[in-house]
Amino acid sequence: MADTTLTWLGHSAFRIETPGGKRVYIDPFLHGNPKCPEAEQEPERVDVIAVTHGHGDHVGDTVDLARKHGCTVVAQVELAGWLGKQGVENTRDPNKGGTVDVDGVKFTLTNAHHSSSSPDGGYAGEPCGIVVEVENGTTIYFAGDTCIFGDMQLIGRIYQPDLAVLPVGDHYTMGPREAAVALELLGVSRCVPCHWGTFPVFTGTPQALQELAPEVTVEQLEPGDSVTV
Numbered sequence: 653m654a655d656t657t658l659t660w661l662g663h664s665a666f667r668i669e670t671p672g673g674k675r676v677y678i679d680p681f682l683h684g685n686p687k688c689p690e691a692e693q694e695p696e697r698v699d700v701i702a703v704t705h706g707h708g709d710h711v712g713d714t715v716d717l718a719r720k721h722g723c724t725v726v727a728q729v730e731l732a733g734w735l736g737k738q739g740v741e742n743t744r745d746p747n748k749g750g751t752v753d754v755d756g757v758k759f760t761l762t763n764a765h766h767s768s769s770s771p772d773g774g775y776a777g778e779p780c781g782i783v784v785e786v787e788n789g790t791t792i793y794f795a796g797d798t799c800i801f802g803d804m805q806l807i808g809r810i811y812q813p814d815l816a817v818l819p820v821g822d823h824y825t826m827g828p829r830e831a832a833v834a835l836e837l838l839g840v841s842r843c844v845p846c847h848w849g850t851f852p853v854f855t856g857t858p859q860a861l862q863e864l865a866p867e868v869t870v871e872q873l874e875p876g877d878s879v880t881v
Contacts, residue, residue, distance in 0.1 A: 655880045656790045662687025662875035663850045664710060664797070664819065667695075672756050672787035676700045678794055678817075681712030687850050689876040695721075700754050702726040702784065704796035705768035706734065706776025709850075715740055726752055726759045730777030734770045748780060758785040762807050764798040766825070783811045790814050790881050793838065797847060800830040800837070808838035815881050816840045819847035820861050821854030828856045832864035842869045844879065 657669040662685050668676040675697050682693045698721040701714050705728070718725050718740040725735055725743050732745035744752040744759075751760040762781040770776040782794045793813035795804075807813075816838050819825035825847050826834065835843055843865070845858040862870040871879050 656786050656788075656792075657878050658792065658815070658817075658844065658881055659692075659878040660844065660846065660873045660875055661685070661689070661692050664704075664794075664846045665712065666794070666817065666846075667692075668784065668786070668792070670757055670786040671790070674699045674755060674757055674786075676702065676757060676784065677717070678702050678782065678784070679704055679710040679712060680714055680717060681709045683713055685709070685712070685850070687875045692876065697721065698723045700724050700726065700757060702759050702782050702794075703731060703735075704764065704782055704794060705766075705779035706731050706770040707768060707797070708771040710797070711735075711771055718742070724754050726754065726782075728761055728777040728780050730775060731768070731770070734774060734776055748778070756787045759783070760785070760811065762793075762811075763801065763803060764796040765801050766797045766799065781807070783807070783813065785811075792817060792881060793840075795819065795834070797825045799826045800834045802837070804834050804837040805839075808840065813838065813840055815842045815844060815879075817844045817846055820845040820856040820858060821848035821850070822856040823853045828860035828864055831856075831861050835865050835868050840868065842871065842881075844871045844873060
């Protein structure tokens with residue numbers, strides 16, 4: 653079976669190409685994202701979208717993409733309900749600790765500590781992290797816009813992610829100092845930093861994280877770059 657390819661689209665938006673040929677988008681903030689490459693703003697195919705929480709820079713283009721491609725959208729139950737009211741017809745609505753299987757790709761919602769509201773200011777449930785397990789068992793943990801919290805150790809113990817995607821920009825999320833300790837708690841050997849470089853308020857960098865976590869491979873991607881997992 654083929655490898656898994658993870659492509660960073662700037663901010664916290666990612667595309668996963670799974671071994672089984674699925675194209676999965678995480679937090680698809682494409683239009684309006686100053687770091688998303690122009691060639692990535694109009695996907696030719698979307699099979700699944702997963703959203704960590706309701707803020708506009710994470711819901712992003714979810715509604716338009718779901719309408720255009722008829723894809724499944726995975727989101728926490730209240731957020732899934734809001735998306736349904738916007739015209740998203742095919743949602744899967746787990747809550748924290750719950751797992752859904754979409755054509756062989758599994759999505760599990762975990763805890764995350766920050767805030768959440770829908771783009772129109774309504775209630776969108778609680779923010780989440782997402783553990784994605786693809787068809788061959790490869791597992792990626794997307795932490796979402798979170799600060800560090802001690803139960804990341806449980807996420808590492810239970811799901812044993814092959815790679816962690818952590819925010820490092822600071823201000824609205826954890827910065828490099830917290831992210832370095834988060835990597836210790838998770839017990840992972842590879843990390844893709846996100847939620848950095850989009851706007852001037854974000855001061856944290858992958859380079860700073862690498863200095864603080866020299867034993868971990870910190871993938872220092874530019875928007876549009878990919879890594880194999």
